[in-house]
Amino acid sequence: MISNIRERDLRGVDLNLLVTLLVLLRERSVSKAAQCLYLGQPAVSGALARLRELFQDDLLVRTQGGMLPTPRGLELQSQLLPVLAEMQSVILQTPTFDAASSERRFTIGVMDWANDWLLPG
Numbered sequence: 001m002i003s004n005i006r007e008r009d010l011r012g013v014d015l016n017l018l019v020t021l022l023v024l025l026r027e028r029s030v031s032k033a034a035q036c037l038y039l040g041q042p043a044v045s046g047a048l049a050r051l052r053e054l055f056q057d058d059l060l061v062r063t064q065g066g067m068l069p070t071p072r073g074l075e076l077q078s079q080l081l082p083v084l085a086e087m088q089s090v091i092l093q094t095p096t097f098d099a100a101s102s103e104r105r106f107t108i109g110v111m112d113w114a115n116d117w118l119l120p121g
Contacts, residue, residue, distance in 0.1 A: 013054065014050070016047075017047055017050060017051050017054065018080055018084060019037075019084065020033065020037060020044060020047040020048075020051070021047075021048075021051050021059065021073075021076065021077075021080065022077065022080055022081065022084065023036050023037055024044070024048060024051075024059075024060060024067075025059075025060065025069050025073055025074075025076075025077045028060065028066050028067045028068065028069070029066060029067060030044050030045055030048065030067070048060070055072060055076065057070055057072040057073070058070050058073075059072065059073040059076070060073055
C-alpha cells in the first residue's frame with residue numbers, strides 16, 4: 001500500500017533499474033538486454049550489479065546455456081510485470097480534450113489575406 005511507503009525508502013532507488021531487470025530476465029543475456037535498451041553492455045552489467053545489491057540476490061546466474069533467473073528473479077519478474085505495465089499506462093495516458101467544456105483560450109495568427117478569406121466582411 002502506497003501510504004505505508006516512506007519517501008526515503010524509494011528515493012535512492014532508480015526505477016529504471018526495474019525496467020532493466022525485466023529486460024534482463026526476458027532476454028537472459030546482458031548483451032541482448034543492452035541492445036534492447038539502447039545501452040552499452042557495461043551499463044547493463046553495472047545495472048545488474050546494482051540490482052543484485054538492491055535485492056540481495058544474484059537474480060540471474062551464468063550457466064553454459066546462458067543466464068538463468070534465480071527463484072527470486074522469477075518472483076520479481078511476475079510481480080514487476082503488472083506494476084510496470086500499469087505505470088506505463090498511467091504515464092502514457094493522454095487526456096481527452098472536450099471543446100464544449102474547455103475554458104482554454106486559443107489565439108490564431110494568420111496573414112491578412114487569410115483573415116479576409118476565413119472571416120469575410
